[in-house]
Amino acid sequence: MTKADNRYEESFSIMARSMLPNQIRRLTPLLARADIISFAAGAPSPETFPFEELAEISARVIREQGKIALQYGPTRGQSRLLEVIAAYMTSRGIETGPSDIVVTSGSQQGLDLVARVLLDPGDIVLVELPSYVGGMIAIHNSRAEMRGVKQDHGGVVIADLRAKLNALRSEGRRAKCVYTIPNFQNPSGVTLAAERRRELVELADEYDFLIIEDDPYAEIYFDESASRLSPLAALSPSRVIYLSSFSKVLAPGLRMAWLRAPKPIADTIELAKEGADLSSSQLDQAIVFEAMASGLIQRRLPAIREFYSVRRRAMLDGLTANAPGSSRWTEPLGGFFVLLTLAEGLDTTELLPSILEKGVAYVPGQSFYCDGAGANTMRLAFSKETPEKIAEGVGIMCQALRERSATA
Amino acid sequence: MTKADNRYEESFSIMARSMLPNQIRRLTPLLARADIISFAAGAPSPETFPFEELAEISARVIREQGKIALQYGPTRGQSRLLEVIAAYMTSRGIETGPSDIVVTSGSQQGLDLVARVLLDPGDIVLVELPSYVGGMIAIHNSRAEMRGVKQDHGGVVIADLRAKLNALRSEGRRAKCVYTIPNFQNPSGVTLAAERRRELVELADEYDFLIIEDDPYAEIYFDESASRLSPLAALSPSRVIYLSSFSKVLAPGLRMAWLRAPKPIADTIELAKEGADLSSSQLDQAIVFEAMASGLIQRRLPAIREFYSVRRRAMLDGLTANAPGSSRWTEPLGGFFVLLTLAEGLDTTELLPSILEKGVAYVPGQSFYCDGAGANTMRLAFSKETPEKIAEGVGIMCQALRERSATA
Numbered sequence: 014m015t016k017a018d019n020r021y022e023e024s025f026s027i028m029a030r031s032m033l034p035n036q037i038r039r040l041t042p043l044l045a046r047a048d049i050i051s052f053a054a055g056a057p058s059p060e061t062f063p064f065e066e067l068a069e070i071s072a073r074v075i076r077e078q079g080k081i082a083l084q085y086g087p088t089r090g091q092s093r094l095l096e097v098i099a100a101y102m103t104s105r106g107i108e109t110g111p112s113d114i115v116v117t118s119g120s121q122q123g124l125d126l127v128a129r130v131l132l133d134p135g136d137i138v139l140v141e142l143p144s145y146v147g148g149m150i151a152i153h154n155s156r157a158e159m160r161g162v163k164q165d166h167g168g169v170v171i172a173d174l175r176a177k178l179n180a181l182r183s184e185g186r187r188a189k190c191v192y193t194i195p196n197f198q199n200p201s202g203v204t205l206a207a208e209r210r211r212e213l214v215e216l217a218d219e220y221d222f223l224i225i226e227d228d229p230y231a232e233i234y235f236d237e238s239a240s241r242l243s244p245l246a247a248l249s250p251s252r253v254i255y256l257s258s259f260s261k262v263l264a265p266g267l268r269m270a271w272l273r274a275p276k277p278i279a280d281t282i283e284l285a286k287e288g289a290d291l292s293s294s295q296l297d298q299a300i301v302f303e304a305m306a307s308g309l310i311q312r313r314l315p316a317i318r319e320f321y322s323v324r325r326r327a328m329l330d331g332l333t334a335n336a337p338g339s340s341r342w343t344e345p346l347g348g349f350f351v352l353l354t355l356a357e358g359l360d361t362t363e364l365l366p367s368i369l370e371k372g373v374a375y376v377p378g379q380s381f382y383c384d385g386a387g388a389n390t391m392r393l394a395f396s397k398e399t400p401e402k403i404a405e406g407v408g409i410m411c412q413a414l415r416e417r418s419a420t421a
Numbered sequence: 422m423t424k425a426d427n428r429y430e431e432s433f434s435i436m437a438r439s440m441l442p443n444q445i446r447r448l449t450p451l452l453a454r455a456d457i458i459s460f461a462a463g464a465p466s467p468e469t470f471p472f473e474e475l476a477e478i479s480a481r482v483i484r485e486q487g488k489i490a491l492q493y494g495p496t497r498g499q500s501r502l503l504e505v506i507a508a509y510m511t512s513r514g515i516e517t518g519p520s521d522i523v524v525t526s527g528s529q530q531g532l533d534l535v536a537r538v539l540l541d542p543g544d545i546v547l548v549e550l551p552s553y554v555g556g557m558i559a560i561h562n563s564r565a566e567m568r569g570v571k572q573d574h575g576g577v578v579i580a581d582l583r584a585k586l587n588a589l590r591s592e593g594r595r596a597k598c599v600y601t602i603p604n605f606q607n608p609s610g611v612t613l614a615a616e617r618r619r620e621l622v623e624l625a626d627e628y629d630f631l632i633i634e635d636d637p638y639a640e641i642y643f644d645e646s647a648s649r650l651s652p653l654a655a656l657s658p659s660r661v662i663y664l665s666s667f668s669k670v671l672a673p674g675l676r677m678a679w680l681r682a683p684k685p686i687a688d689t690i691e692l693a694k695e696g697a698d699l700s701s702s703q704l705d706q707a708i709v710f711e712a713m714a715s716g717l718i719q720r721r722l723p724a725i726r727e728f729y730s731v732r733r734r735a736m737l738d739g740l741t742a743n744a745p746g747s748s749r750w751t752e753p754l755g756g757f758f759v760l761l762t763l764a765e766g767l768d769t770t771e772l773l774p775s776i777l778e779k780g781v782a783y784v785p786g787q788s789f790y791c792d793g794a795g796a797n798t799m800r801l802a803f804s805k806e807t808p809e810k811i812a813e814g815v816g817i818m819c820q821a822l823r824e825r826s827a828t829a
Contacts, residue, residue, distance in 0.1 A: 020659075020685070021683065021685045021686055021689075024539055024597070024631060024686070025538055025539065025689060026537065026538055026539055026540055026541045026544075026563070027541055028537060028538070028693075029537070029538035029539070029689050029692075029693065032689070032692045032693060032696065034692060034695070035695050035696075054493075056492060056493045059487065059488045059491065059492060062487060062488075062491045062492075064483055064484060064487040064491070065484070067483050067487070067491065068479075068480040068481075068483040068484045068487075069480065071476075071479040071480055071483055071704070072476040072477065072479055072480035073476075075472055075475050075476040075479055076472060076473070076476045079467065079470060079472040079475070079476075080467045080470075081674070082674055083467065083470045083472070083475065083672035083673070083674040083675065084464060084467055084470075084672070084673060084674050085462075085464045085668075085673045085674065086674065118526055118698040118701070118702070119698050119699055119700075121696070121697070121698050121699045122697060122698040125696055125697050125698070129434065129436060129437070130433055130434055130436070130437035131432055131433065131434055131437070132434055133434045133435050136434075147696075147699070150695070150696045151696055153696075154693070154696045155434070189432070223432060251428075260493075264491035264492070265491070265492060265493045265703075266489070266490055266491040266492050266493065266494065266702065266703030266704055267491065267702060267703075267704055268698065268699075268700065268701065268702045268703070275429065277428070277429045278429055278432070281429075281433060281437050281440070284437075284440045284442060285436075285437065285440060285562070287442070287443050287558070288440065288443075288529070288533055288555075288558045288559055288561075288562045289529070289530060289533050289697065290526045290527050290529050290530040290533070290676065290698075291527050291529045291555070291676075292527075292676065293526070293676065293702075294526070294674065294675060294676045294701075294702040294704075294705050295673075295674030295675075295676070296479070296674055296675055296702075296704070296705060296708075297702050297704060297705070300704075
């Protein structure tokens with residue numbers, strides 16, 4: 014928390030006193046240097062935004078449907094938007110009606126609302142090692158306790174998950190939720206294997222927990238096999254709260270996302286959202302509805318996948334050619350991220366200033382690990398820079414890492 | 422709370438189990454009947470929305486500044502928007518810099534964030550009798566305790582406020598905050614008198630509490646004298662968290678509002694907002710910036726004031742001509758609302774179905790009273806209907822009330 018002057022210190026709630034800043038967003042000001050090659054920010058590339066189409070749509074919805082787009086509207090979302098989202102979810106194998114959906118102001122709001130309606134202080138949530146910082150902040154702000162579960166190249170290690178669940182049981186406690194990003198995980202880039210998906214939902218029944226499935230990258234796959242993996246919500250609709258977003262397939266500035274939950278949970282989340290912001294932007298909802306209903310989003314997906322796939326290739330090739338022999342990295346089937354793990358003992362937080370100095374930025378991995386591990390890891394986003402800049406940046410970074418590894 | 426099926430009951434947090442629906446928003450479906458004359462919804466009239474200008478602005482900001490308007494952006498708000506808001510606040514007598522401001526997704530989000538960062542379960546907040554439901558929901562969701570303070574035609578009754586503060590002191594407790602809507606209050610329509618504003622901020626020093634000043638209607642005044650009243654934040658900037666909104670002066674569907682707080686509190690709220698939604702809509706922010714910077718909002722205010730003033734006149738004239746002799750009502754100097762108080766013993770919740778049947782809607786007042794009083798009051802919004810419809814609706818409603826009063 015930003016250090017408040019003492020005068021207000023005692024005014025703050027317990028939550029406020031224990032809030033943690035999002036380390037990734039703290040890096041943003043450092044990235045203002047125009048010449049920096051940034052693997053830090055996990056934002057989509059503006060080159061994928063359909064500027065002209067959205068300009069046209071926004072003017073049109075204000076002119077033709079302004080009484081909806083500019084007025085207060087239902088908390089849960091505009092009904093026609095709920096309908097197209099429900100149809101999309103159903104097409105992905107998750108039988109869904111409009112009343113199972115809540116439109117949210119970005120998936121961050123979805124995560125926050127889920128945490129608020131499910132978690133009390135002291136409740137336990139199992140999260141991946143590493144996991145998404147925004148999700149962990151939402152859990153932390155509900156003052157729930159996080160415990161980490163190992164991941165490998167196939168995602169959550171089921172044996173470790175079972176061990177953690179059993180350990181809790183032997184303490185007389187239980188995990189209320191498991192928070193997972195099964196596709197092209199942020200920050201690791203790994204994808205949960207098909208067999209493990211079935212095992213995870215079986216464990217949810219056996220140990221009676223809910224699954225928070227955070228799936229913003231689902232459509233950004235580079236490999237057809239990855240597109241055929243079942244969402245957890247399709248395998249166990251009554252156990253899973255599924256979140257996804259228009260941020261990666263359309264534009265994040267619209268802050269448009271949704272969640273799908275068993276109806277009693279969706280109803281409760283709607284009520285929490287009423288207190289949180291009454292509704293999300295009605296203009297943004299009207300724009301996203303048009304972009305969905307006209308097929309604009311769906312039509313552009315193949316080009317977007319290709320766009321990021323080329324960048325991923327550039328990053329993986331750069332790492333293969335240049336990374337220190339003692340390092341290893343993930344090979345994502347989609348999404349924006351590669352996790353690079355250096356030799357034990359190296360600390361990517363310590364290395365950052367000197368590599369920034371050379372003109373390359375990344376996110377040190379430690380803040381993604383709820384157990385404080387991961388000091389030798391870094392998240393590399395390939396979403397922002399061109400393939401040429403990625404090659405250049407990986408080269409610069411790896412040379413610095415090799416020099417450092419040699420002296421370590 | 423919507424009755425969840427039992428299966429999920431034990432999954433919910435304490436907050437979720439104790440959430441209360443917003444009674445006003447529950448009425449919304451009833452108002453779908455096209456022929457209803459509605460004094461219920463407190464929404465601004467779409468006739469005040471600058472459709473064409475906003476259509477042009479939205480297309481332009483996407484075409485010319487799409488890399489900002491469609492991309493992730495800073496949690497606190499776009500810096501140029503913070504600057505124009507700070508300049509506006511300063512022009513209203515509240516010395517403000519950009520770092521004192523947080524842009525929020527509607528004032529509802531501001532109220533929710535303020536409650537989350539200031540209030541722990543069991544903390545005490547003093548609220549007006551009656552008060553705004555959305556503000557009370559935010560306080561309730563933090564599981565703070567509310568106590569009511571009387572209002573009369575001059576707003577909060579200072580003697581009653583002092584009595585409540587002393588009563589708390591004698592219990593060994595204190596009020597952490599006072600939540601007030603000083604201008605054209607929702608739902609009462611009353612305005613806090615100049616002298617009481619000074620007394621209120623003096624009490625804040627004497628009894629050491631913070632003031633949450635909710636001021637969405639400030640610019641919708643019908644009387645120059647009301648425009649000259651000092652915001653509480655101008656009288657005591659270090660004690661007041663000030664919230665206002667673009668919903669009433671531009672369009673609520675954009676969900677654009679802001680709060681101004683002492684910097685340590687604003688910093689803490691920014692951090693809470695990071696966990697709540699990362700940022701508000703970047704497109705809506707870009708639009709509102711243009712609408713502020715171009716003078717569009719300021720230029721349209723006189724016409725908007727006149728627009729609502731005519732409607733207020735129609736409602737007050739209708740009440741004067743038709744209301745039962747045993748009733749009394751407020752005469753707002755601005756805003757959207759009149760509070761009608763019927764003879765003791767009448768219950769406006771009970772009366773609603775029969776008056777709805779006759780084609781007129783209002784909001785029963787009881788849900789605005791944290792102490793459960795106000796059964797004989799109703800909130801009448803004059804913002805939605807034309808002056809002719811207001812005259813007709815007040816006539817119909819008052820006839821029904823007179824019949825009922827005669828038989829009571």
